[in-house]
Structure formats: C-alpha cells, structure tokens
Amino acid sequence: MxxxxxxxxxxxxxxxxxxxxxxxxxxxxxxxxxxxxxxxxxxxxxxxxxxxxxxxxxxxxxxxxxxxxxxxxxxxxxxxxxxxxxxxxxxxxxxxxxxxxxxHTSDQHQWFLDSRENNHNDKADWYVWADAKPDGTQPNNWLSIFGGPAWQWEPRRGQYYLHNFLTEQPDLNFHNPxxxxxxxxxxxxxxxxxxxxxxxxxxxxxxxxxxxxxxxxxxxxxxxxxxxxxxxxxxxxxxxxxxxxxxxxxxxxxxxxxxxxxxxxxxxxxxxxxxxxxxxxxxxxxxxxxxxxxxxxxxxxxxxxxxxxxxxxxxxxxxxxxxxxxxxxxxxxxxxxxxxxxxxxxxxxxxxxxxxxxxxxxxxxxxxxxxxxxxxxxxxxxxxxxxxxxxxxxxxxxxxxxxxxxxxxxxxxxxxxxxxxxxxxxxxxxxxxxxxxxxxxxxxxxxxxxxxxxxxxxxKSQTVLLEGSIRFIDTAEPVLAFYRELGGETMLCIFNLSADNVEYLLTESQLSQHHELSHHTGQVNGTTLTLPSFGCFYATLN
Missing domain, CATH: 3.20.20.80 (Glycosidases)
Incomplete structure (x- = not known):
C-alpha cells in the first residue's frame, strides 16, 4: 500500500x-x-x-x-x-x-545592480529590458499590479525594465537559461x-x-x-x-x-x-x-x-x-x-x-x-x-x-x-x-x-475528509452541501452560510442508516434537518 x-x-x-x-x-x-x-x-x-x-x-x-x-x-x-x-x-x-x-528581485539585488549598468556585462540579459518606442514611451501597454505602467526607465542603459509589481521589483528574464x-x-x-x-x-x-x-x-x-x-x-x-x-x-x-x-x-x-x-x-x-x-x-x-x-x-x-x-x-x-x-x-x-x-x-x-x-x-x-x-x-x-x-x-x-x-x-x-x-x-x-x-x-481522525473525493449536492441558498467519499465510506457535510435558522429536507438515502457525528450543530426531526445560525452538520452514511 x-x-x-x-x-x-x-x-x-x-x-x-x-x-x-x-x-x-x-x-x-x-x-x-x-x-x-x-x-x-x-x-x-x-x-x-x-x-x-x-x-x-x-x-x-x-x-x-x-x-x-x-x-x-x-x-x-x-x-x-x-x-x-x-x-x-x-x-x-x-x-x-x-x-x-x-x-522578480529587489532593485538592490547585486544581479540588478550589475545588469542596469550597461547592455554588455555578464548580467546584462538577466532582467527584462526593452527599448523605448520612437516617441520615448514604454515598450508596450503592460501595467503593474500596484498601479501605472509596468515599465521603468533606467538612464544608465537608456532602456526600460519590466516590473509587474513595484518599480523596486524588477522582473527576471527567465528566457535566459x-x-x-x-x-x-x-x-x-x-x-x-x-x-x-x-x-x-x-x-x-x-x-x-x-x-x-x-x-x-x-x-x-x-x-x-x-x-x-x-x-x-x-x-x-x-x-x-x-x-x-x-x-x-x-x-x-x-x-x-x-x-x-x-x-x-x-x-x-x-x-x-x-x-x-x-x-x-x-x-x-x-x-x-x-x-x-x-x-x-x-x-x-x-x-x-x-x-x-x-x-x-x-x-x-x-x-x-x-x-x-x-x-x-x-x-x-x-x-x-x-x-x-x-x-x-x-x-x-x-x-x-x-x-x-x-x-x-x-x-x-x-x-x-x-x-x-x-x-x-x-x-x-x-x-x-x-x-x-x-x-x-x-x-x-x-x-x-x-x-x-x-x-x-x-x-x-x-x-x-x-x-x-x-x-x-x-x-x-x-x-x-x-x-x-x-x-x-x-x-x-x-x-x-x-x-x-x-x-x-x-x-485528523476522519480519513475521508483528508483524502476523499468530493461530490456537491444541488442546494438552495444559503445551504452548501456535499459528500466526501473514500473506500466505501461516505460522509455528508452540510453548512448554513446565513445568520438565520434554516431547514434542509433530508433524502431517504441520507436518512437510512445514517450515523450523526459529534462535530455539528444541526438537529434532525423526521426528515427535516434544522441548522441554526451558521450551523453545520456531519453524518456518515452506511
């Protein structure tokens, strides 16, 4: 095994x-x-x-x-x-x-300090450098997650470098082996x-x-x-x-x-x-x-x-x-x-x-x-x-x-x-x-x-939760329900995502031979499961 x-x-x-x-x-x-x-x-x-x-x-x-x-x-x-x-x-x-x-690295990393000096040193191609467009603007329209263009001008090289995040976080050139x-x-x-x-x-x-x-x-x-x-x-x-x-x-x-x-x-x-x-x-x-x-x-x-x-x-x-x-x-x-x-x-x-x-x-x-x-x-x-x-x-x-x-x-x-x-x-x-x-x-x-x-x-004691597959049940809001299954064992998991009490109608197969587990707050009465505010319900099905 x-x-x-x-x-x-x-x-x-x-x-x-x-x-x-x-x-x-x-x-x-x-x-x-x-x-x-x-x-x-x-x-x-x-x-x-x-x-x-x-x-x-x-x-x-x-x-x-x-x-x-x-x-x-x-x-x-x-x-x-x-x-x-x-x-x-x-x-x-x-x-x-x-x-x-x-x-990316910091702009204070030695690799970048070397790379920015000129275009012919041994780190010259370690970052993403590109020439300006003829009008001096950025090489393309890429944007930084932190706002503004993803390109920063570097006067030492007379080129732009790419930064998907802060200008102080230049992107490495992974096309270079x-x-x-x-x-x-x-x-x-x-x-x-x-x-x-x-x-x-x-x-x-x-x-x-x-x-x-x-x-x-x-x-x-x-x-x-x-x-x-x-x-x-x-x-x-x-x-x-x-x-x-x-x-x-x-x-x-x-x-x-x-x-x-x-x-x-x-x-x-x-x-x-x-x-x-x-x-x-x-x-x-x-x-x-x-x-x-x-x-x-x-x-x-x-x-x-x-x-x-x-x-x-x-x-x-x-x-x-x-x-x-x-x-x-x-x-x-x-x-x-x-x-x-x-x-x-x-x-x-x-x-x-x-x-x-x-x-x-x-x-x-x-x-x-x-x-x-x-x-x-x-x-x-x-x-x-x-x-x-x-x-x-x-x-x-x-x-x-x-x-x-x-x-x-x-x-x-x-x-x-x-x-x-x-x-x-x-x-x-x-x-x-x-x-x-x-x-x-x-x-x-x-x-x-x-x-x-x-x-x-x-x-930790429920192997089905650690390793089992998941299969969702089609439920109306605010109930989320699914099965976790492993090696013939099935666990039913139901959650109330709201602050109100909700009722959930259990099916015949869910009711037959089910064993309620301790870590839940729901109550079963006949075929009805009542879940309190933000309640959850776990049961194993045999």
Missing part, C-alpha cells in the same frame, strides 16, 4: 513574521518569536507552518523584494535562528514551508537547510511574452479583481502576455525535478491568471510539476453557496491529476471574518467556527492565516499609520493590505501592544483584537480558538 503523502489534506498555518511575535524590542516580529510560540502553533493541530519572507530586503514590499536569497534580514534574525526554527518544528512533527519569490539555473540554485540552498517545501509567490509570472505583445482591453463588465482593487487599471486588461506563458511549464518541471531529489518536499504555487482554476490544473498536472496550487478564487467578496460550489466544482472537473489547496484568508486580502460578515463587518463567533469547518472539509489542503483561529476581523488602520505602498497609492477607495497584517494579539492584560512587543509596533494593534487575544480565549471552552482546536483534532 502506497504511503500517504503528508501534504495531502494538510493544514498549513501561515505566519507573517513581522506581525507574529517581537522578541528583541524593535516593534517587528522575528524568527525567535515563531520559535517562542511554536507550542501554541502545535496546539492548533496544524501540519505545517508557511513562513512569509524573511530574506534580506530593503522592505519596499515587506520582504517580497529580495536583495539576497541566501541570507536572513537582520530584522528577523540570522541563519542560526532559522536552523533552530526548523529543529524545533521538526521535533514537534511540524513541517516548515518558506516563501520563494522567484519571478543562466537565470533559470541561478534561481534553482537558490531554491536548493534552502532544501539543503532542511525545509520541507516552498510556497511559490506569483509563480505564473516568471515568463513574459518574448515578443512583448500588447495585452488586449477588457470590457468593463468583466473587470473583476482577484487579489487587487477593482478600480485598479490593472483590471482593464486581459493579461495574456505579461504572465502565464507556455514556457513556464518546463520551469515547473525543473522545480519538481529538484524537489524529487529531496524526498518529502513539496511545492505550493500561488497562481493568479485570467483563468486561475485552469492554470492551477495545468501547473499540477502529470505528476511532474507543482504538488499543489492555490489561487484567489475563494479570497473574494462572493460568499454565496452557489459561488463556492461552482468554484470548487470547476476545479474538480479540471484538476484530474493535481491536488488543490484552499484558503479564505491570507496576508494580501481583507480577513474573512470581516469580508464575509453578514452584519456590517461585525464578527460572529459561530460564523468563524463554521468557516473553519467548511474550509477544512473541502477536498484538498488548507492554508489558514495567523489569527484566523481567533476570529480576527480586519483591523482599522489610519492613513497616517499605513505602511503598504499599495494602500497608500489607492487610498481611500482601497486601503491596501495593512488591515490584515497588524500584530497578533497574545495577551489582553498588555493594554498597549497585546503581548506582541514591548515597544510601539510597525503597525498598531487593533483595539478590537485585544478583546479576542489568545489569553482571553485560551481557557474558554466555547471560544473560537478552542473550537478551532477541537475541530482540527477531530478532522
């Missing part, structure tokens, strides 16, 4: 180091802070920690602009601290997954360190169209944001040429071949394309590319049962070989407790518990963002406290990503910084977060935190 691959059905807990725990009194979280809280993470019943970037960086995009891929920024500690983190996590049977930002190999060598450095896998940031952005063709315009009715503001001009184009190129597939195979040399390591790709579900399926196909893919499809404002059912069903139809990973929150979007709140942003504990159960009951692996287990809502950050360049640019229509990145609240007794730091932190601690700090929930059996722990412990 084949050994189960650890990542299938795994719960991956995302730590944003800047905001997790500060141990050296500079107001910024660090690697030692993760080590200090490792037993807390273990208590959540998660399988792996995804650590957001901690590499050397000018911090223009808070670590997603890397100036040295093989060193740790002093803000976060040093390589010895990271070695200790891996050791402490592995002692507790927790895997460590780290971010790899491969498509030397670049490709250098990037893989950087990845292998961390494999040698003992990491268990990588979350690959914007991995479909590695290649660009070599002909630099213009992106076609997108009609207004189709301008839907996926991880970016919908009034951002980036939404005005079909991004057919600045990312998701066919050549990228062979690079995915190179990554997989490298990971195959380190058994048990995995690659999780972040994918945002014109058809992210199709790209996820393509990038995880054949057993020779990425192990898992995730997108922004469930990180949107659409909270309907129909949308969730259609999104997951579409991926199931397309992804016949790969493995999905789902998330409701991360460091780039409004926290789900606020985003999907049914009462004008007010946090409902029952809804938070239900959303954890729903996410962890879908087929695939799960990414949970720090604070999701506490039911943290989006923090309110004043304009003068903003740090995110994205939010500063698009204020006030879009307030950026700072609201989901504020410090983790550990101790409500610390009325200033909630146990995060001894000094003023890089972003303010939200007053509402102090009310639901870990210290407030730790010993309350009914808390969101302990509900999370109980559910995750129970889930």
């Amino acid at each position: 084949a050994q189960k691959q650890w990542y299938k059905g795994a719960v991956i807990y995302q730590v944003y180091p800047r905001s997790f725990q500060d141990t050296n009194g500079d107001g910024i979280g660090d690697i030692k802070g993760i080590i200090n809280r490792i037993d807390y993470i273990k208590s959540l019943g998660v399988d792996a920690i995804w650590v957001s970037p901690f590499f050397k960086s000018p911090m223009k995009d808070f670590g997603y602009d890397i100036s040295d891929y093989r060193d740790i920024d002093p803000l976060f500690g040093n390589l010895a601290d990271f070695d200790e983190l891996i050791a402490q996590a592995h002692q507790r049977d927790i895997k460590i997954i780290i971010d790899q930002v491969l498509s 030397d670049v490709r190999q250098a990037v893989l060598d950087n990845v292998e450095f961390w494999l040698e360190k003992g990491v268990d896998g990588f979350r690959l940031d914007a991995i479909n952005f590695c290649y660009h169209d070599a002909q630099l063709r213009d992106n076609p315009a997108k009609p207004p009715e189709k301008r839907q944001g996926r991880g970016f503001s919908e009034d951002n001009p980036y939404a005005f184009q079909y991004h057919y040429y600045n990312n998701t190129q066919p050549e990228n597939l062979s690079f995915m195979q190179d990554i997989r071949a490298l990971l195959n040399k380190y058994p048990g390591t995995v690659a999780l790709g972040e994918i945002s394309s014109e058809d992210s579900l199709a790209t996820m399926a393509e990038y995880t196909s054949g057993g020779d590319k990425l192990h898992m893919g995730y997108s922004f499809e469930l990180l949107t404002n659409d909270y309907s049962a129909e949308y969730i059912r259609n999104t997951v069903s579409t991926l199931e139809t397309r992804m016949t070989e790969g493995w999905p990973c789902w998330a409701f929150s991360n460091h780039d979007v409004e926290r789900v407790a606020s985003r999907w709140s049914q009462t004008a942003g007010e946090i409902n504990p029952a809804q938070c518990k239900m959303l954890t159960a729903l996410l962890a009951s879908l087929r695939g692996s799960v990414c949970m963002y720090q604070g999701e287990e506490l039911g943290l809502g989006e923090a309110s950050v004043a304009f003068e406290d903003l740090q995110d360049p994205y939010g500063i640019t698009f204020w006030p229509n879009f307030k950026g990503r700072d609201g989901c990145r504020t410090p983790m609240p550990w101790d409500a007794k610390d009325t200033q910084q909630a146990g995060f730091s001894t000094v003023k932190p890089w972003l303010p601690v939200d007053e509402n977060h102090k009310q639901v700090a870990v210290s407030q929930q730790q010993h309350n059996k009914e808390s969101i935190l302990n509900g999370y722990r109980e559910f995750m412990a129970w889930r």
Whole structure:
C-alpha cells in the first residue's frame, strides 16, 4: 500500500513574521518569536507552518523584494535562528514551508545592480529590458499590479525594465537559461537547510511574452479583481502576455525535478491568471510539476453557496491529476471574518467556527492565516499609520493590505501592544483584537480558538475528509452541501452560510442508516434537518 503523502489534506498555518511575535524590542516580529510560540502553533493541530519572507530586503514590499536569497534580514534574525526554527518544528512533527519569490528581485539585488549598468556585462540579459518606442514611451501597454505602467526607465542603459509589481521589483528574464539555473540554485540552498517545501509567490509570472505583445482591453463588465482593487487599471486588461506563458511549464518541471531529489518536499504555487482554476490544473498536472496550487478564487467578496460550489466544482472537473489547496484568508486580502460578515463587518463567533469547518472539509489542503483561529476581523488602520505602498497609492477607495497584517494579539492584560512587543509596533494593534487575544480565549471552552482546536483534532481522525473525493449536492441558498467519499465510506457535510435558522429536507438515502457525528450543530426531526445560525452538520452514511 502506497504511503500517504503528508501534504495531502494538510493544514498549513501561515505566519507573517513581522506581525507574529517581537522578541528583541524593535516593534517587528522575528524568527525567535515563531520559535517562542511554536507550542501554541502545535496546539492548533496544524501540519505545517508557511513562513512569509524573511530574506534580506530593503522592505519596499515587506520582504517580497529580495536583495539576497541566501541570507536572513537582520530584522528577523540570522541563519542560526532559522536552523533552530526548523529543529524545533521538526521535533514537534511540524513541517516548515518558506516563501520563494522567484519571478522578480529587489532593485538592490547585486544581479540588478550589475545588469542596469550597461547592455554588455555578464548580467546584462538577466532582467527584462526593452527599448523605448520612437516617441520615448514604454515598450508596450503592460501595467503593474500596484498601479501605472509596468515599465521603468533606467538612464544608465537608456532602456526600460519590466516590473509587474513595484518599480523596486524588477522582473527576471527567465528566457535566459543562466537565470533559470541561478534561481534553482537558490531554491536548493534552502532544501539543503532542511525545509520541507516552498510556497511559490506569483509563480505564473516568471515568463513574459518574448515578443512583448500588447495585452488586449477588457470590457468593463468583466473587470473583476482577484487579489487587487477593482478600480485598479490593472483590471482593464486581459493579461495574456505579461504572465502565464507556455514556457513556464518546463520551469515547473525543473522545480519538481529538484524537489524529487529531496524526498518529502513539496511545492505550493500561488497562481493568479485570467483563468486561475485552469492554470492551477495545468501547473499540477502529470505528476511532474507543482504538488499543489492555490489561487484567489475563494479570497473574494462572493460568499454565496452557489459561488463556492461552482468554484470548487470547476476545479474538480479540471484538476484530474493535481491536488488543490484552499484558503479564505491570507496576508494580501481583507480577513474573512470581516469580508464575509453578514452584519456590517461585525464578527460572529459561530460564523468563524463554521468557516473553519467548511474550509477544512473541502477536498484538498488548507492554508489558514495567523489569527484566523481567533476570529480576527480586519483591523482599522489610519492613513497616517499605513505602511503598504499599495494602500497608500489607492487610498481611500482601497486601503491596501495593512488591515490584515497588524500584530497578533497574545495577551489582553498588555493594554498597549497585546503581548506582541514591548515597544510601539510597525503597525498598531487593533483595539478590537485585544478583546479576542489568545489569553482571553485560551481557557474558554466555547471560544473560537478552542473550537478551532477541537475541530482540527477531530478532522485528523476522519480519513475521508483528508483524502476523499468530493461530490456537491444541488442546494438552495444559503445551504452548501456535499459528500466526501473514500473506500466505501461516505460522509455528508452540510453548512448554513446565513445568520438565520434554516431547514434542509433530508433524502431517504441520507436518512437510512445514517450515523450523526459529534462535530455539528444541526438537529434532525423526521426528515427535516434544522441548522441554526451558521450551523453545520456531519453524518456518515452506511
């Protein structure tokens, strides 16, 4: 019997180091802070920690602009601290997954400092350079996600360079095989360190169209944001040429071949394309590319049962070989407790518990963002406290990503910084977060935190939830229902996505010989299942 691959059905807990725990009194979280809280993470019943970037960086995009891929920024500690983190996590049977930002570097990376000097040095072709049009304007109409053209003039070379994100994040030229190999060598450095896998940031952005063709315009009715503001001009184009190129597939195979040399390591790709579900399926196909893919499809404002059912069903139809990973929150979007709140942003504990159960009951692996287990809502950050360049640019229509990145609240007794730091932190601690700090929930059996722990412990005992297939039931709003099936076992999962009590009529086959499980809040009376506000129901069918 084949050994189960650890990542299938795994719960991956995302730590944003800047905001997790500060141990050296500079107001910024660090690697030692993760080590200090490792037993807390273990208590959540998660399988792996995804650590957001901690590499050397000018911090223009808070670590997603890397100036040295093989060193740790002093803000976060040093390589010895990271070695200790891996050791402490592995002692507790927790895997460590780290971010790899491969498509671009910082403009302070030595590769770029060399490349920009002239067009005949040994790094001249390591970035995407292009001549101006005869009138001096940009080479084409490509746009940056962070606003404005995706091209920046460099007077030293007398050319433009491409940046899909900030101007301080120049794109590497993956059409150059030397670049490709250098990037893989950087990845292998961390494999040698003992990491268990990588979350690959914007991995479909590695290649660009070599002909630099213009992106076609997108009609207004189709301008839907996926991880970016919908009034951002980036939404005005079909991004057919600045990312998701066919050549990228062979690079995915190179990554997989490298990971195959380190058994048990995995690659999780972040994918945002014109058809992210199709790209996820393509990038995880054949057993020779990425192990898992995730997108922004469930990180949107659409909270309907129909949308969730259609999104997951579409991926199931397309992804016949790969493995999905789902998330409701991360460091780039409004926290789900606020985003999907049914009462004008007010946090409902029952809804938070239900959303954890729903996410962890879908087929695939799960990414949970720090604070999701506490039911943290989006923090309110004043304009003068903003740090995110994205939010500063698009204020006030879009307030950026700072609201989901504020410090983790550990101790409500610390009325200033909630146990995060001894000094003023890089972003303010939200007053509402102090009310639901870990210290407030730790010993309350009914808390969101302990509900999370109980559910995750129970889930580990349900193999059908970890590995089984999924089959949706056609239900009316606000009910979402599906079967999980494995080896002759069938589990019925039903969720009430609303704040009102709802009734669901069980079928004869669902009623016959069904065995209700403990982790639900529904009541069966005859053929009627009554689900309370944000209730859920699990039953095994024989």
